[in-house]
Amino acid sequence: MSLFQLAWQNFVQHARRYSALIFSLSFTVFVYFNFENIRYSSALGGLDAVNLERIATLLNVVKVVLVCFMISFIWYASNVFLKNQKKEIGIYVFLGLTNTRIGMLYAIENLLVGLVSIVAGIVLGTLFSYLFTMVFVRMSALGVAPQFSISVQAIAQTALLFSLIYGLVTLKGMWEIRRSTVLHLISAARQNEKVARRSGFLLAKALLGCATLGIGYAFAIKDGGMDVLANAMIATVCVIVGTYWLFGGFLPFLFQCLQKNKRFLYGGRRVLWINNLVFRxxxxxxxxxxxxxxxxxxxxxxxxxxxxxxxIQAMREYSMQYDYQLISASPNQQEHFDALFQDVVDRSTLQIGQSEEQLFIPYSNLADFDIPKPEPDQCVKLAKKMMLSLYTDPSRFSTTLDGKPLECVGEVRRAVAGFMQDKMEVPIYVIDDALFNATFPEEQRLSLYNYKLADSHPDYAQTLQDDPWVEGVYIADKNAQSDEWLSTIFTFCVFLFLVFLIAACSILFIKQYNDSFEDIAPYAILQKLGVDRNVLKRSIAKECSLQFGLDFVIMSLSSFFSLLALSKIAGDPMEVVFFVSNAIILVFIVLCDLLCIRFVQQNVLS
Structure with a gap:
């Protein structure tokens, strides 16, 4: 029998074991291919060149994230399967095969898994490419009709990239097999992985992990200016390291204590799943x-x-809040301008004072908006159109008016003065009415007249240009499409959320399902000794559920602080996002846990 025939026979026999890995890898290929297909095909042909170019730039960023994820995920999954294959591979030594030929056998079998994953991912991606594009367009609200288009370049690049990553991981496995001894190959799949550390050391490691997580959380929600990015980087590193130390210290410490507590260990027949967790x-x-x-x-x-x-929606409000905005040096032209417009839906007038290249508006003009009311020595800054702000401390916007210091007590990151708020090159502040009236006499003020009209309103551009009371005018362009590409950011983030979520659940599923093959013989012995089958089922369910549940609890705590940090940077509340995202993850985890329990029970107790 040739090496290829033997590798094919092993692949067919282990098809059930490989199914979870192939599904996960195929899903990754599926997502990556569809992003590549959107990039290189004419699926979004209805968009203009500027939007297509910017969407392509975003796609490149997403692809970099996906590539980094694919490398780490494939590396981890392949190592898990290699560990469990070593015992079987070691048997081939007694059949006369050298380590080199065993490595070749492993490579062929591994490449079959990769080939099936590539073909399945690309075929499914091709079949569902139109649906993927349609969902992408609908979620992004691009306003174009999606087209069915398959790019050969997308197929080639996806296959080449995945083959390269998987090939390198396979070469690493071959090298490891060639350097392994027969004893190591035979015993690798069932080595005792108990963390042999004293309780004091493990407790100290757990406390250090908690302290590191606390430092990360503190940096995540810390107010700052340009150092916000540095704070975010420190927080990221601390959360990753702290999570690793917490799991590496607290879990071994906890289960060692549970093992020593015989009353707990033997109560409720916990000895099976507790010892299994400690062993691995x-x-x-x-x-x-x-x-x-x-x-x-x-x-x-x-x-x-x-x-x-x-x-993005707030940014669009700057240009769409009003249809016409007029600047006049006369404060008493309200009736004059009202007579020019028909079908007025909303109108407002703002008094504006200018001092030292700064603009000031009295609070009473904007009292209908949800704006903090400033005291006589305070101000509120009206932010311009922006995606995110690096300045999360309002006091950094404090200013002076006629030499008098004003403490900034808030920043309004939405449109309250329309397009003019964004396009004025000087900062705009809301101040107390008494301070405004005392500082700016009526003859030194400008008036901003704002009008929102019905959708089918006439064109008043020429009329306003000829009006002697108009110093400047802004007319909203409702047909502007230059920022449509921004809408795709949300879609990309949703897809990344799903990719990370499915990958996380797949890792736990692959790990537990693969480990279950080692438990077939021990559980068979327990059944022969008379242990009730339902007891074994409950033991498996508890072992699986604990692993899924533990990750969810720690994740919820860390995600709360990560969203809190985002809330401070963006100026938007994130409570709804926190509960929605955690609810979605909980549903996924419960479903995956139930599926894992079912598969492990069938595999171990069949």
Whole structure:
């Protein structure tokens, strides 16, 4: 029998074991291919060149994230399967095969898995490419008709990239097999991975992990200016390291204590799943930490999507809040301008004072908006159109008026003065009415007249240009499409959320399902000894559920602070995003847990 025939036979026999890995890899290929297809095909042919170019730039950013994720995920999944294959591979030594030929056998079998994953992912991506594009267009509200288009370049690049990543991982596995001894190959799949550390050391490591997480949370919500990015980087590193230390210290410490507590251990027949978790603790806590970090990334990605989507809608309000905005040096022309317009839906007038290249508006002019009311020595800044703000401390916008210091007590990141608020090159502040009246006499003020008209209003451009009372005019362009590409950011973030979520659940599923093959013989012995089958089922369910539930609890805490940090940067509340994202993750985790329990029980107790 040739090496290829033997590898094919192994692949067919282990098809059930490989199914979870192939599904996960195929899903990754599916998503990456569809993003590539949108980039290189004519699926979005209805958009103008500027929007297409900017969407292509965003796609490149998303592709970089996906590539980094694919490398780490494939590396982890392949290592898990290699560990469990080593015992079987080691048997081939007794059949006369050298380590080199065994490595070749492993490579062929591994490449078959990769080939099936590539073909399945691209075929499914091709079949569902139109649906993917339609969902992408609908979620992004691009206003174009999606077209069915398949790019050969997208197929080639997806296959080439995945083959390269998977090929490198396979070469690493071959090298590891060639350097392994027969004893290592035989025993690798069932090595005792108990974390052999004293309780004091583990407790100290757990406390250090908690302290590091606390530092990360503190930096995440810390107010700042240009150092916000540095704070975010420190917070990210601290959360990753703290999560790893927490799982690496707290879990071994907890289960060692439970093992020593015989009353707990033997009560409710917990001895089976507790000892199983302790036996594999070294590999388990690393998997828990990786899954927890992936889930935090998923929630953060979704939070970024909602945050940026809210900011995009707020940015559009600047230009669409009013149809016409008129600047006049005369404060008493309200009736004159009212007579020019028909079908007026909304109108307002703002008094504006200018001092030292700054504009000031009295609070009473904007009292209908949800704006903090400033005291005589305070001000509120009206922000311009922006995606995110690096300045999360309002006091940094404090200013002076006629030499008198004004403390900034808030920043309004939405349109309250329309397009003029965004296009005025000087900062705009809302101040107390008494301070405004005392500082700016009536003859030194400008008046901003704002009009929102019905959709079918006439064109007043020429009339306003010829009006002697008009110093400047802004007319909203409702047909402007230059920023349509911004809407795709939310869609990209949602897709990344799903990719990270499915990857996290897949890692836990693959790990537990793959480990179950080691438990077939021990559970068979327990059944022969008379242990009730329902007891074994409950033991498996508790072991699986604990692993999924533990990650969800730690993830929820960390994601709360990550969304709180986003809320401070974007100026939008994130409570809804927190509950929605955690609810979605909980549903996924419960479904995956139930599926994992069913598959493991069938595999172990069949």
């Amino acid at each position: 603790m070294k590999q388990n806590y690393r998997s828990y930490a990786m899954v927890c970090i992936l889930l935090i990334c998923a929630v953060t990605a979704l939070g970024c999507g909602f945050t940026l989507n809210n900011r």
